[in-house]
Every structure is written in structure tokens, then in C-alpha cells.
Amino acid sequence: MLGGLRNVVRQELVARQLDEQIVGRYPVGQRLRVLDVGMGQGTQALRLARAGHQVTGVEQDATMIAAARESLSGEPEGIRERMRIVEGDGRDTGVHFLPGSFDVVLCHGVLMYVEEPDALLAGLARMLAPGGLLSLLVRNGDALAMRPGRSGDWAAALGAFDTAAYTNRLGLDVRADRLATLTATLAGIGAPLRSWYGVRVFTDDAADGAELPPDMDALLAAEERAGRTDPYRGVAALLHLCGVRG
Numbered sequence: 001m002l003g004g005l006r007n008v009v010r011q012e013l014v015a016r017q018l019d020e021q022i023v024g025r026y027p028v029g030q031r032l033r034v035l036d037v038g039m040g041q042g043t044q045a046l047r048l049a050r051a052g053h054q055v056t057g058v059e060q061d062a063t064m065i066a067a068a069r070e071s072l073s074g075e076p077e078g079i080r081e082r083m084r085i086v087e088g089d090g091r092d093t094g095v096h097f098l099p100g101s102f103d104v105v106l107c108h109g110v111l112m113y114v115e116e117p118d119a120l121l122a123g124l125a126r127m128l129a130p131g132g133l134l135s136l137l138v139r140n141g142d143a144l145a146m147r148p149g150r151s152g153d154w155a156a157a158l159g160a161f162d163t164a165a166y167t168n169r170l171g172l173d174v175r176a177d178r179l180a181t182l183t184a185t186l187a188g189i190g191a192p193l194r195s196w197y198g199v200r201v202f203t204d205d206a207a208d209g210a211e212l213p214p215d216m217d218a219l220l221a222a223e224e225r226a227g228r229t230d231p232y233r234g235v236a237a238l239l240h241l242c243g244v245r246g
């Protein structure tokens with residue numbers, strides 16, 4: 001897993017929330033077919049393969065694929081066999097896979113880079129078997145004023161109320177998504193929203209690469225509680241939306 005407090009909180013919270021959804025939907029021990037679109041270095045994909053699931057990761061960036069392959073190469077053979085990496089665009093899942101061939105589809109930290117997300121999302125929903133789970137992690141477009149507001153940049157905070165555009169920590173101009181809009185989209189593509197969580201309510205302002213504090217367990221417990229509790233989850237930096245294919 002990439003180091004740094006912010007990424008550890010993000011990955012750990014998403015893992016706990018995802019496991020809660022999986023446990024609630026499938027018998028313990030069932031080997032699930034998982035598709036991870038925009039898998040990056042494969043943190044969640046590898047975790048799920050280690051847990052016994054059959055995982056396919058799609059990624060368009062060669063550097064990320066190399067990092068994922070490197071991590072995978074250190075795993076026992078049984079885990080390596082359960083994970084497949086496909087180089088390609090997440091908008092082309094229909095080219096690579098048959099409709100309905102996955103139980104769980106992940107798309108984490110990708111939507112912000114996609115200008116017209118509806119076609120991508122519809123394609124992901126088509127990949128799901130009936131009852132399958134679509135897990136989306138997006139930048140929270142309802143709370144874009146929080147970061148500049150907390151840092152005292154009032155002009156930027158005021159500007160953030162009426163836009164979905166923001167500049168991320170890599171300096172890229174990207175797009176956030178709003179809960180209400182995605183709720184409508186998920187209903188429209190046949191995978192209505194079942195549950196949603198906030199991710200990074202308290203630690204979003206941590207410096208890049210900030211080290212883990214000694215009381216990390218308590219920090220994660222507080223983040224996890226806030227991520228499932230109103231009104232805290234509504235102003236989290238990221239939203240984790242889980243839709244279920246009807």
C-alpha cells in the first residue's frame with residue numbers, strides 16, 4: 001500500500017466499507033468475480049485476491065501496471081493465479097468482457113478524470129451479474145469548499161460552492177461528483193444506490209506523506225464512525241457509493 005496517512009485512511013476505510021457490503025450480500029467463503037477498473041497499483045485488487053476472490057484489474061497507465069505486477073510477483077502462486085491485469089481503457093469493458101460476468105465491480109478514484117462519466121458507469125453496470133455490487137469512490141462535489149475554507153482561502157471557498165471543478169493535489173484540473181446526481185445516475189443504469197459512506201472526514205488536511213500516528217487504530221475507528229454517520233459523512237473529502245444491480 002502507498003504510504004502516507006491520507007492514502008492509508010482512504011484504502012483502509014474503503015476496504016472496511018466494501019467488506020461490509022460483500023459480507024452482507026454473499027455467503028462467507030464464496031469466491032467472487034471482481035473487476036477493478038482503474039486499479040492503479042492494485043491495492044484493493046490485491047487485497048481481494050489475497051482474500052480468495054478472482055480479480056481482474058483494468059488500468060491504462062503503464063507505470064501503474066508495472067507497479068501492480070511488481071507487487072503481485074511477490075505473492076504466492078495461488079494468489080498470482082487469481083489475479084489478471086488487463087491494460088486498457090475502463091470505458092471499453094464491453095470489448096474485453098461479457099455482460100454480467102462479475103459479482104463486484106470497483107471504480108475507485110477514477111471518475112474525477114473522466115469528463116463524461118455516464119457512459120463509463122453504464123458500461124460498468126452492464127458488467128455486473130444480477131445482484132452484483134458496484135463500488136464507486138469519488139471526490140465529494142457537495143463539500144468542495146471544505147478544503148479551502150479550513151485553510152482560510154476564502155475566495156477559493158466561495159468559488160467552490162457553485163462548481164464541480166477542482167484542482168487536485170497533483171495539480172490536475174479534475175471534476176467532483178455530487179451524491180444526488182450519482183444517485184440518479186445509478187438508478188438510471190439499473191444499479192440503484194444501496195449504501196453510501198464518507199471517506200476522510202477528519203484527516204483530509206494531513207500533509208502529503210504524513211506518517212501514521214501511534215494511535216492509528218483509534219483514528220481509523222473515528223474515521224469509520226464518521227464515515228457512516230450524518231452529518232459528518234456528507235462533508236467527507238470522498239464519497240463511497242455502493243449500488244446493487246437489480
Ligand SMILES: C[S@@+](CC[C@H](N)C(=O)[O-])C[C@H]1O[C@@H](n2cnc3c(N)ncnc32)[C@H](O)[C@@H]1O
Nearest residue numbers: 038039040059060061064089090108109110113
Ligand atoms: C487515483 S488512481 C486510483 C487507483 C486505485 N483505484 C485506488 O483507488 O487506489 C486512478 C487510476 O485510474 C486510472 N484511470 C483513469 N482513467 C482511466 C480509464 N479511462 N481507464 C483505465 N484507467 C483509468 C489512472 O491511470 C490511475 O491509475
